[in-house]
Amino acid sequence: MLTDDETRFIAFWDKNKELHSTFSSKLLRGLPMACLFGLPILLLIACVYLFLPEWYTKISKTSPETFLIVTIAVFIAIFFYAFVRMHFKWEMNEQLYKEIKYKEKKLAGVQPITSTDTLLNK
16 A cells, blocks of 8 residues: 555656656756855855955966856856756656555556566566
């Protein structure tokens, strides 16, 4: 017997599986959490660039263009984290869905067909 949470998850995942599998969906749904990590870094870079521009270039002996490169790198990190986090979450949901479906078939008394069973029967 499946629990209520498992049956609700199966219904949810059947309905939303394809919607959540697209690149744009993963990227857009992951951006809020990624921005939570990336925006403080960008804010710090902006504060240093606006309020203390001479201090940073004197201390580190770098050009002001370094700020642009670091900003681009942080944006790349934000987008990467957003996609990878949501792709990992999608994979975990897919694995849970398959496990619950296997449990459902096992409880129904139907032996699920695996790739090794098909090889042995041929």
